[in-house]
Amino acid sequence: MSHPTHDTDLTDDTEVSNVVAFPLPSTEQTDADEVEDSGALVEITEANEVEVLDGEIVDEDEAPNAGVPAVLAGTARRELLPIIPAWLADRDQFQATVRWAWTYCHHTARYHAVRVPLYTLKLTAASPRGMGRAVMTWQRWAFDxxxxxxxxxTIDAADPSAYLALSRQRDDHVRTRLRVSAVTAFLSALGLGVVWLMYPEAMQTVLMWTVVVSIIAFGLLGRREDKPIVKTAVLGQQASKLTPDVVVRAFVGAGLCKEDTPVTFAQPIQRDGRGWLAVVDLPYGKHAAQAVGKRESLASGLNVNPITVFIDPDQVSARRVRLWVSDVDVFAQKPVTSPLAGMEEFDFWQPIPFGLDARDRKVTLPLIWSSLLVGAIPRMGKTFSARIPTAAAALDPYVELFVFNGKGDGAWRAFEKVAVAYGAGVRDQVMELLVTTLRKMVADMNDRFERMAKLPVDVCPEAKLTPAMARNKRLNMPLTVLSIDEVQRYLEHPEYGAEVLALLTDLVKVGPAAGYMLILATQKPDGKVIPDSLRGQIGSRFAMKVMTWQASDTILGAGSYQAGMDASKLSRSHKGVGILLGSDDSELAEQGGQITRTHLLSSADVEVMCDRGRALRSALGLLKGMAAGEAPTVETTGSVLDDVANALTAVAGNAAGAHTEVVLARLAEMRPEFYDGWTGSTLAGALKAYGVEPTQVWGTTPEGEKKNRQGYKRDAVVAAQSARIDHAR
Incomplete structure (x- = not known):
């Protein structure tokens, strides 16, 4: 099919259709016989003539980007800039911008006003030099x-004609310029004379202003480059302006671009809250993670404190970053009281107000389908941070709350009013209560999954708990929040620590789908104390000040340091500040690591909130457990290790061990409220913490046959019991 030329006449009978232009191969590729491009087979002849061998006429309505001009077709894939700038559209940002402009102008005016006498002396001292420079400049101009x-x-070249021409030209210039100078002087003197004759009373004022203007003019002309008359009014970071030159200098200094290939700006630098926002495009081949890792180098190039520099990736492009430079140390400001303190009730299914980011934007923490790990060195606000989501759970009467405080102080005592179970310290009775609680939780979690599997799809979609299910008393599947402060003290317990680890790990792995959320806080973010089997399953992390980047990686997850997230760089003076990161599929994970200043919830606020939560639960008949005055049921029969030892004695007799299914059946008979629903993997996880691993055991199956299967040997269990006793001593 041949192509018509551009000058082909189209009559009224000609059928007109839109032709979609296929990208044509370069004419340099003459050695290619055939190229298949965009669905059309294109043949290149020796004369570089292009012939479409196969094509299709596309109707106007079906054509890609039909009706869209070609110049706008690519714009649909680009980010549309706001019509009204953010600092005008947002009331808070507008007020912040006005405050900054007022601060800048007011400070500059006051700074220079008090230095007017000094400037006068400097100008007066420099005016003689300036007058001399003016006379010399006039002389060079007047006499050419x-x-x-x-x-x-021309003399050196022995060219008399050229010399004579230049001499005549110079004489003409001198005569003209001297006349102009004389006329100017005469008119100036005449003007002064007229003023003196007609307005003698104003002559003194005119002479005074003439002297003032002369001093200023000659003073500025005579100033020295190394000693400016007027210095800048802003030497610090506050109220200083961020300019493109400064930003480019910073990125060049950080090695993120070169002077011949500098960064570009997606939009003009503008005020944003209490700082400046620059949307920067890195050179091709560079990516945002590299800029995030160069935060301190960029701060050096900007000549500011690193704590005031914040770099966030932009979703539009992998090479685009949003550079925000604060006027002040935002994290040194007075903390903001949590909005939870003023709420009468809270829906725990909604994201929890957690704090503010550097730009004073609200940061929320969604905990549904997730759990939270908080880590920090002592006295950095770890307990205050962990109490925020726990207090939110207290304000939801449909949430069953369990609280354990490993430190044993009174920081969590207010939650006794609403908690189904509450324990403080690591005394034996508290440890037994915690272990009993965890066992019941694991058994209930397994029971929930079994019951949810039998529910209709419209009642239990996606095999997860829903708000309607959680609030249905008949189903008895309420949201359950377990909050443990100083969890390392329970995990290090010589007798129960291993079982606590196994049970917590089981809850964290699959519990969220059944409505179990955990909030764990520790001042010992150690991989040995909180192993990856537990830590790696927690979806949300909040790392406050730690001592090393390795400790930061332990909390936030491996690879966080390489991604530019290092909690060891946080300042000790910034209480309640940390890096909030989501590592699961929640909304928080999409936002990446955020440096967050948590809201403040004082002990008095928590006390009031727990009173409200208690009243809500009492009104709905949902006050349970220790909060309702019920004595906790505590099992003192020992740990999982002891139960397995007893089960092996009962079922194995004199044999070396028993199969896993036989041990599980015996455990379920001994304590069905705890072990009913346990699987082989659940038991293996619980015993692994004691160093007991399943192995091949020759024994009798439940069907009475002798076979070699996975099981546990009596000697290994007894040895683990002895090792635990020796460790306790």
Whole structure:
């Protein structure tokens, strides 16, 4: 099919259709016989003529980007800039911008006003030098001294005609300029004379202003480059302006671009809250993670404190970053009281107000389908941070709350009013209560999954708990929040620590789907104390000040340091500040690591909130457990290790061990409220913490046959019991 030329006449009978232009191969590729491109087979002949061998006429309505001009077709894939700038559209940002402008102008005016006498002395002292420079400049101009070198060159070249021409030109210039100077002087003197004759009373004022203007003019002309008359009014970071030159200098200094290939700006630098926002495009091949890792180098190039520099990736492009430079140390400001303190009730299914980011934007923490790990060195606000989501759970009457405080102080005592179970310290009775609680939780979790599997799809979609299910008393599947502060003290317990680890790990792995959320806080973010089997399953992390980047990686997850997230760089003076990161599929994970200043919830606020939560639960008949005055049921029969030892004694007799299914059946008979629903993997996880691993055991199956299967040997269990006793001593 041949193509018509552009000058082909189209009559009224000609059928007109839109032709979709296929990208044509370069004419340099003459050695290619055939190229298949965009569904059309294109043949390149020796004369570089292109012939479409196969094509299709596309109707106007079906054509890609039909009706869209070609110049706008690519714009649909680009980010549309806001019509009204953010600092005008947002009331808070507008007020912040006005405050900054007022601060800048007010400070500058006051700074220079008090230095007017000093500036006068400097200008007066420099005016004689300036007058001399003015006279010399006038002399060079009036007598055309600049052309002297040119005339000398004609003498050296022995060119008399050129010399005579230049001499006549110079004489003309001198005569004209001297006349202009004389006329100017005469008119100036005449003007002064007229003023003196007609307005003698104003002559003194005119002379005074003449002297003032002369001093200023000659003073500025006579100033020295190394000693400016007027210095800048802003030497610090506050109220200083961020300019493109400064930003480019910073990125060049950080090695993120070169002077011949600098960064570009997606939009003009503008005020944003209490700082400046620059949307920067890195050179091709560079990516945002590299800029995030160069935060301190960029701060050096900007000549500011690193704590005021924040770099966030932009979703539009992998090479685009949003550079925000604060006027002040935002994290040194007075903390903001949590909005939870003023709420009468809270829906725990909604994201929890957690704090503010550097730009004073609200940061929320969604905990549904997730759990939270908080880590920090002592006295950095770890307990205050962990109490925020726990207090949110207290304000939801449909949430069953369990609280354990490993430190044993009174920081969590207010939650006794609403908690189904509450324990403080690591005394034996508290440990037994915690272990009993965890066992019941694991058994209930397994029971929930079994019951949810039998529910209709419209009642239990996606095999997860829903708000309607959680609030249905008949189903008895309420949201359950377990909050443990100083969890390392329970995990290090010589007798129960291993079982606590196994049970917590089981809850964290699959519990969220059944409505179990955990909030764990520790001042010992150690991989040995909180192993990856537990830590790696927690979806949300909040790392406050730690001592090393390795400790930061332990909390936030491996690879966080390489991604530019290092909690060891946080300042000790910034209480309640940390890096909030989501590592699961929640909304928080999509936002990446955020440096967050948590809201403040004082002990008095928590006390009031727990009173409200208690009243809500009492009104709905949902006050349970220790909060309702019920004595906790505590099992003192020992740990999982002891139960397995007893089960092996009962079922194995004199044999070396028993199969896993046989041990599980015996455990379920001994304590069905705890072990009913346990699987082989659940038991293996619980015993692994004691160093007991399943192995091949020759024994009798439940069907009475002798076979070699996975099981546990009596000697290994007894040895683990002895090792635990020796460790306790």
């Amino acid at each position: 001294t600049e052309s002297r070198a040119l005339r000398q060159s």
